[in-house]
Amino acid sequence: MSGINNFFENYLKQDSFFRDKNVLLSSYMPENVIYREEQMSEAANILAPALRNEKPSNLFIYGKTGTGKTLSMKSIVNSMKEIAVKNNIALKPIYVNCKLKRVADTEYRLISQLIKSFGRDVPSTGLPTDEIYNIFYKLLDQEKQVILLILDEIDQLTKKIGDEVLYNLTRINAELKNSQICLIGISNNLIFAENLDPRVKSSLSEEDIIFPPYNALQIQEILRNRSNSAFNDGTVQTGVIEKCSAYAAREHGDVRRAIDLLRVAGEIAERSGSRQVEITHLDAAERKVESDKLISAAMNQPRQFKLVLFAIMLISPQKRQFFTGEIYEIYGTLCKKSNLNILTQRRVSDILAELDMLGIINAKIISKGRYGRTREINLSLEEGIIIKLKEMLEKELQL
DNA sequence: AGGTATTCACATGAAACTATTCTCTGAGTTAGG
DNA sequence: TAACTCAGAGAATAGTTTCATGTGAATACCTGT
Numbered sequence: 429m430s431g432i433n434n435f436f437e438n439y440l441k442q443d444s445f446f447r448d449k450n451v452l453l454s455s456y457m458p459e460n461v462i463y464r465e466e467q468m469s470e471a472a473n474i475l476a477p478a479l480r481n482e483k484p485s486n487l488f489i490y491g492k493t494g495t496g497k498t499l500s501m502k503s504i505v506n507s508m509k510e511i512a513v514k515n516n517i518a519l520k521p522i523y524v525n526c527k528l529k530r531v532a533d534t535e536y537r538l539i540s541q542l543i544k545s546f547g548r549d550v551p552s553t554g555l556p557t558d559e560i561y562n563i564f565y566k567l568l569d570q571e572k573q574v575i576l577l578i579l580d581e582i583d584q585l586t587k588k589i590g591d592e593v594l595y596n597l598t599r600i601n602a603e604l605k606n607s608q609i610c611l612i613g614i615s616n617n618l619i620f621a622e623n624l625d626p627r628v629k630s631s632l633s634e635e636d637i638i639f640p641p642y643n644a645l646q647i648q649e650i651l652r653n654r655s656n657s658a659f660n661d662g663t664v665q666t667g668v669i670e671k672c673s674a675y676a677a678r679e680h681g682d683v684r685r686a687i688d689l690l691r692v693a694g695e696i697a698e699r700s701g702s703r704q705v706e707i708t709h710l711d712a713a714e715r716k717v718e719s720d721k722l723i724s725a726a727m728n729q730p731r732q733f734k735l736v737l738f739a740i741m742l743i744s745p746q747k748r749q750f751f752t753g754e755i756y757e758i759y760g761t762l763c764k765k766s767n768l769n770i771l772t773q774r775r776v777s778d779i780l781a782e783l784d785m786l787g788i789i790n791a792k793i794i795s796k797g798r799y800g801r802t803r804e805i806n807l808s809l810e811e812g813i814i815i816k817l818k819e820m821l822e823k824e825l826q827l
Numbered sequence: 828a829g830g831t832a833t834t835c836a837c838a839t840g841a842a843a844c845t846a847t848t849c850t851c852t853g854a855g856t857t858a859g860g
Numbered sequence: 861t862a863a864c865t866c867a868g869a870g871a872a873t874a875g876t877t878t879c880a881t882g883t884g885a886a887t888a889c890c891t892g893t
Contacts, residue, residue: 551850552848553847554849751837752837752838774838793838795835796836800834801837802835802837802838803838
């Protein structure tokens, strides 16, 4: 029997750590959401009129990432839908995540996504935006119903394309005869509403609910619940859950991250042939999650972007700090070498700002007095990640 | 010495442009009756 | 005459360019002592 066959045989025989890995995926819906009872009953109160075919107040949900906003709202809406079906009430919940690239991150795409949720497809481009709106209106008004429209990560949407869409959406009700639409916005950004058009702001947040971060104990409990159904008994070393939650609590109570970490730790442990998920695996997971995030962020950028990054990687071994101008020069020669046209300094400046946002570089704007004002940059990555990234870039850019 | 004014090397903003992808429209072409 | 093809016009979008304006402090340039 060949080696690879052997491997698969052993793989099967080895009893897996995981009882049900899905429990640790972000798409998993637990039966009940713990420690969010207060917020959920408040939201339920606000939304309940929908079941009597009245339009509930628009609702706005604030809270940092991983505080159970999306989960809670989905859970509420699901149970409302269940009851609606049982009692023959026309209620249609729609959930859209506005951050998804190429899905719902522009006005056109958002509306077309909504249309899709009614079971109709529209072209992804080529039509004027009002056309799309018209189709949407018509679909909405086909039958008498209340629509619960959940816009997740709504702050990302307005950051990118402004608040006009929201204004349009809030005004839709005036034009509809049969249906009514209730907007539920979910935002990670606590001060999101402040730079919104006041008209939009007042009509969008008729009611709002804040989701506070979980504390360490709560995270621990949630994690324990999940891990009990995700892992087989006795496969998680004592202390792992505690450390994992402590880590998440430090990062403003982000449970999603903690769960992610636990899953990756499990995977690493499984692959390493260990009998238990140990704390060392957790540490390894932390590093892996971090570096995967950075690498995929970098690799998903346009070609010129990568070239700039590569230029930075070329100087960084020689100097700890460097400036925009130096990078631009190196980038220029790189471009010539690989026969690409050179971007303007303006653009490169923006790219550097984006790299800073992604956490790949560390840039600080300083003034060198008589010698100008510029970004003082240093590469803020671990050695391992740098080498890996550099290899990938080299390969892709064929340098 | 102390106080202004300059000046550098970019940063930051706004608007406009370009290439690509996709639709719709209507003229011209083709095939069938 | 109905069906098909195909170029042209128009949209949306991402990535840029162009033009214009802003900026913090090390230096240059005064000023009066």
